[in-house]
Amino acid sequence: MTDKHDPDQRGYFGEYGGRFLPEALIAAMDELTAVYEKARLDPEFTGEFDRLLRDYAGRPSLLTEAKRFAEHAGGARILLKREDLNHTGSHKINNVLGQALLTKRMGKKRVIAETGAGQHGVATATACALMGLDCVIYMGEVDTERQALNVARMRLLGAEVIAVKTGSRTLKDAINEALRDWVANVDTTHYLLGTAAGGHPFPVMVRNFHRIIGIEARQQCLDLIGRLPDVVAACVGGGSNAIGIFHGFLDDPEVRLVGLEPGGHGIESGEHGATLTEGTPGMLHGARSYLLQDEDGQTVEAYSISAGLDYPGVGPEHSYLKDIGRAEYRPVTDAEAMDAMMLLSRTEGIIPAIESSHALAGAQVLGRELGPDGVILVNLSGRGDKDMGTANKFFNLVPESDS
Amino acid sequence: MPLLDEGRSSLIGYLPAGFPTVEGSKSLLKAMVDGGCDLVEVGVPYSDPVMDGPTIQAAADQALANGFRLRHVFEVVEAVSAAGGKAVVMSYWNPIYHYGVDKFSRDLAAAGGLGIITPDLVPDEAAEWMAASQAHGLNRIFLVAPSSTEERIAMTAAASSGFLYATSVMGVTGARDVVSNAAPELVARVRAHTDLPIGVGLGVKSGAQAAELAAFADAVIVGSAFVTRSADGESGVAELAKELAEGVRNPVATAS
Numbered sequence: 001m002t003d004k005h006d007p008d009q010r011g012y013f014g015e016y017g018g019r020f021l022p023e024a025l026i027a028a029m030d031e032l033t034a035v036y037e038k039a040r041l042d043p044e045f046t047g048e049f050d051r052l053l054r055d056y057a058g059r060p061s062l063l064t065e066a067k068r069f070a071e072h073a074g075g076a077r078i079l080l081k082r083e084d085l086n087h088t089g090s091h092k093i094n095n096v097l098g099q100a101l102l103t104k105r106m107g108k109k110r111v112i113a114e115t116g117a118g119q120h121g122v123a124t125a126t127a128c129a130l131m132g133l134d135c136v137i138y139m140g141e142v143d144t145e146r147q148a149l150n151v152a153r154m155r156l157l158g159a160e161v162i163a164v165k166t167g168s169r170t171l172k173d174a175i176n177e178a179l180r181d182w183v184a185n186v187d188t189t190h191y192l193l194g195t196a197a198g199g200h201p202f203p204v205m206v207r208n209f210h211r212i213i214g215i216e217a218r219q220q221c222l223d224l225i226g227r228l229p230d231v232v233a234a235c236v237g238g239g240s241n242a243i244g245i246f247h248g249f250l251d252d253p254e255v256r257l258v259g260l261e262p263g264g265h266g267i268e269s270g271e272h273g274a275t276l277t278e279g280t281p282g283m284l285h286g287a288r289s290y291l292l293q294d295e296d297g298q299t300v301e302a303y304s305i306s307a308g309l310d311y312p313g314v315g316p317e318h319s320y321l322k323d324i325g326r327a328e329y330r331p332v333t334d335a336e337a338m339d340a341m342m343l344l345s346r347t348e349g350i351i352p353a354i355e356s357s358h359a360l361a362g363a364q365v366l367g368r369e370l371g372p373d374g375v376i377l378v379n380l381s382g383r384g385d386k387d388m389g390t391a392n393k394f395f396n397l398v399p400e401s402d403s
Numbered sequence: 404m405p406l407l408d409e410g411r412s413s414l415i416g417y418l419p420a421g422f423p424t425v426e427g428s429k430s431l432l433k434a435m436v437d438g439g440c441d442l443v444e445v446g447v448p449y450s451d452p453v454m455d456g457p458t459i460q461a462a463a464d465q466a467l468a469n470g471f472r473l474r475h476v477f478e479v480v481e482a483v484s485a486a487g488g489k490a491v492v493m494s495y496w497n498p499i500y501h502y503g504v505d506k507f508s509r510d511l512a513a514a515g516g517l518g519i520i521t522p523d524l525v526p527d528e529a530a531e532w533m534a535a536s537q538a539h540g541l542n543r544i545f546l547v548a549p550s551s552t553e554e555r556i557a558m559t560a561a562a563s564s565g566f567l568y569a570t571s572v573m574g575v576t577g578a579r580d581v582v583s584n585a586a587p588e589l590v591a592r593v594r595a596h597t598d599l600p601i602g603v604g605l606g607v608k609s610g611a612q613a614a615e616l617a618a619f620a621d622a623v624i625v626g627s628a629f630v631t632r633s634a635d636g637e638s639g640v641a642e643l644a645k646e647l648a649e650g651v652r653n654p655v656a657t658a659s
């Protein structure tokens with residue numbers, strides 16, 4: 001009933017995963033597991049999910065070859081999986097529609113979620129509007145400032161947005177606050193976690209809702225170029241878009257899987273969010289996985305110009321894929337990502353999210369390594385409209401005197 | 404020797420180690436022992452305390468900002484033992500995991516600590532801790548919640564020693580004006596599965612509330628109220644301990 005890439009009964013991928021959570025939440029995690037295990041085999045559920053992905057989210061998303069961009073990537077062929085074209089502008093909608101349907105199955109009326117870039121918050125607010133669910137979004141105060149446009153979108157969609165003022169005031173703290181809400185309201189509330197992290201069953205469930213990315217992309221590659229890509233590249237925050245596209249190619253050993261992590265101001269600066277590059281195993285937000293932590297096991301604050309990648313943890317399956325050598329993870333700095341953002345905009349007329357720009361910058365390096373015979377599939381996880389404030393600051397696009 | 408006196412309901416007081424400073428926390432905890440706490444919970448300040456409300460979060464942040472390091476917890480426990488008190492540690496799991504579960508257990512036992520309360524470690528994930536606690540003679544205090552199933556209560560009770568921690572409300576730490584009516588029901592459900600003493604926590608702040616809880620619980624656990632009162636220094640926490648200790652000695656059954 002499950003597939004060979006599923007975690008064990010207790011939610012472990014190798015040594016990673018599990019449930020390091022308060023007892024108060026275990027009953028809800030058990031219920032969610034049971035409801036999900038049933039739903040994933042129920043044609044009524046999968047049919048409704050597929051219908052929403054098609055008729056509401058706009059799937060399948062396109063595969064676009066980026067020929068002019070490729071000239072800046074060692075001449076390798078670059079294929080973009082266009083998750084930016086989904087309704088709400090990123091891959092996040094896939095998981096949200098799946099979990100919102102599950103929320104209704106569980107008879108819960110209230111949904112809470114964390115958000116970093118605001119893309120998951122917008123997607124969640126959207127699904128809640130569609131399905132008539134109450135919606136509360138926790139967002140770090142720093143992120144409400146750098147992604148103000150998305151705060152407005154969520155409020156317009158009817159969600160309550162709570163700015164979290166504790167800790168680093170970013171994604172990690174938004175998750176803490178959402179967990180506190182959940183402990184108090186678990187009877188009536190579903191926590192719609194936005195990435196493939198957290199306690200079991202979230203990592204496997206979120207992954208499976210995003211698997212469609214890899215399934216589509218694999219076939220689209222074969223249709224377009226008659227072969228599989230040499231490398232699949234995706235950015236890694238918590239790891240959902242990456243695991244979704246990687247899974248389409250897990251059983252193709254000749255295809256390299258490369259995750260691009262936020263290198264911030266550079267690994268040596270200490271200001272980054274490169275969990276798999278620099279972290280060590282530990283527990284955060286319910287799972288054992290790689291983690292940025294100090295000598296005392298205190299979480300170290302991550303840093304990235306990209307709110308969606310600014311997270312000191314990562315989903316457990318990525319830790320497993322790293323340890324067994326099936327996937328590789330590399331850091332990309334803020335500046336490299338921003339350059340790639342501008343480059344894609346100017347060579348292809350596609351403005352990518354800053355998160356996705358990390359994958360594009362990684363693809364440029366990989367392209368130079370592979371040369372003109374190489375083919376790289378890049379998961380373009382989201383569009384950059386939300387990032388205009390940050391881009392404007394970084395590139396000074398609208399100097400004060402003009403406006 | 405049992406962790407708690409079995410003749411009457413006990414008072415358990417919580418304070419984070421290193422709050423407001425390492426030395427300050429030693430004095431405050433001593434004052435809590437002198438004031439009448441039968442057992443103290445020495446908290447480990449942690450960067451991501453998902454089971455704690457604003458009061459304890461702020462205290463933990465302050466402790467960390469003032470230079471708390473994990474090894475200080477042993478000093479603080481030692482100070483409690485030296486003052487004639489009994490101490491257990493309350494910690495989120497990652498700091499202990501990162502230090503090394505066996506090594507932490509060894510060092511805690513050497514400091515005179517009697518056990519660990521684990522708010523985000525359930526018995527399902529506790530194989531290493533089961534072994535280390537046995538090797539070093541420490542009590543394993545797991546939590547149960549109103550949402551726990553009968554099956555999980557039985558399993559958790561079987562894995563526990565010393566006492567069982569019953570969270571009386573669904574929610575995070577923080578003083579509340581009324582004691583939850585979920586508490587007596589949860590205690591009754593737990594009793595059906597174990598002879599271990601049952602401690603009830605989350606929300607207690609007054610002697611009257613303590614007296615109410617003592618009517619059905621074997622121990623009354625008070626945290627946020629001690630953190631708040633520590634603004635008044637050692638005499639403040641000693642006074643609160645005294646009020647609460649009187650409460651647990653004079654249980655008042657409420658009609659409900």
Ligand SMILES: Cc1ncc(COP(=O)(O)O)c(C=O)c1O
Nearest residue numbers: 119237238239240241308355382
């Ligand atoms: C466009 C986009 N890509 C990627 C991410 C990172 O999340 P994940 O690693 O779960 O895909 C985000 C998160 O907000 C995002 O908005």
